[in-house]
Amino acid sequence: MSFNALVLAGSRGGRDPVADYAGVTDKALIVVGGRTMLARVTDALRGAGAERIVVVVSSTAVRDHARALGLETIDGAAGPSESAGRGFALLGAPLLVTTADHALLEPDWIMQFIANVPPGADVAALLARRDTVERAMPETKRTYLRFSDGAWSGCNLFYLATPQAAAAVKLWQRVERDRKRPWRIVRRLGPGLLLRYVIGRLPLSTALSHLGKTAGISASMVASPYGLAAVDVDKPSDLDLVRGLI
Structure with a gap:
């Protein structure tokens, strides 16, 4: 399979508690x-067949490291969704988007994800059920x-399959503000589907x-x-768990 990839490796600003914990910038x-x-993320993407990999950066240290790995870089925006928009404008479709803290990422996860994207989909997200993760x-x-079909966690893998996926990035920008507040996300469903959500249907x-x-x-x-596909490094305890696995 042939695809390009975008790795979000920027920062929202300020000190990162996980980086501080690990003693890096x-x-x-x-x-x-x-x-x-x-x-590690780059290794997985190349192993899955990515042809062109671009890294979104917001620091000189990450830019220099990315270039040492043979990668292109672009400057990050205010948030991941805006950065993804910049990357999509540069690379076009099809584009796989992931994050630099996806330390457990495996080529097989990527290839199976892309292979299972439904025909006709403009955009797809990889998700894992809670029982699979646990x-x-x-x-x-x-x-x-x-x-109604379970509790789901995102896996930080998105496939922008067609040019129309640009509209999905704009929607992502609106949803991003509510990523830790699920109720605000589901309110976008409207009253009919929201009622079905409330009653578990x-x-x-x-x-x-x-x-x-x-x-x-x-x-x-x-x-x-793969339950581990939902495990990224958001906090120091995640880093300890991932290091324990590897």
Whole structure:
């Protein structure tokens, strides 16, 4: 398969508690298993067949490291979704978007995700059910969205399959503000689907499809069989768990 990839390795500003905990300037530069997290993500992307990899950066140290790895860089924006928009404008579709703190990322996860994106989808996200995540790593604490077909966690893998996916990036920019407040996200569903959500009768796939329609695109999800795909390094305890695995 042929695709380009965008790695979000910027910062929202201020000191990063995980980077401080690891004794480095930027989270992307944390060493796990003898490789920086950015290098590990790059290895996985190349192993999956990525042709062109661009890293979104907000520091000189990460830019220099990315270039030492043979990667292109662009300057980050105010948030991940805006940075993704810049990357999509540069690289076009199809584009795989992930993050530099996805230290456990494996080529097989990427290839299976892309292969399972439904035909006709403009954009797709990889998600993992809570039971799948907790079987793989019971100790991890993640943010879940609860639907009739289970509680789901994002896996920091997005596939922008067509040029129309630009509308999904704009929707992402609106949703990003509410990523840790699931109720604000589901309120975008409207009263009918919101009622189904409240009474536990709304599947995640239906919710995503509706959100896509509000943006004028076809949005879908792929369920990951790999619970570890939902584990990124958001806090020091995540870093300890990931280092323990590797």
